Amino acid sequence: TKLLILNGPNLNRLGKREPDIYGKSSLKDLEEELRSNFAEQLELSFKQSNWEGQLIDWIHEAEEKYEGIVFNPGAFTHYSYALRDAIASISIPVVEVHISNVHAREMFRSESVIAPVCVGQISGFGFDGYKMGLTYFLKRSG
């Protein structure tokens, strides 16, 4: 099963960025952790962009290349109708992941305009949230 792990804005700064909220590990650490856990079962690709349009292009292209996406849209979660429409336009499933618990923070973070077009939302479990997302695809592919 080929899957895309897609990370949105500011997630390239993981490890340096607000470590009390997002932890001390980097995006590279996340990639290594997921590869070492799932390498035998899943074929994983990793992409990150701070640009909404780039994320939209990758989501469109993903339909042909992958069986699903595990997506952390960062702050775009809370207001990007364009990303929501991009996800709605493809037929492969998308799982929304957040490192922090978006429901326990500022009010604006508790709304996700992305969640209604995703299989579900995982929030508050740190890097383990990405593993939970991948586990969904593992079970789905049998």
Ligand code: DQA
């Ligand atoms: C985040 C939560 C968002 O509210 C925030 O803007 C992020 C990271 C998370 O993984 O917890 O950039 O998506």
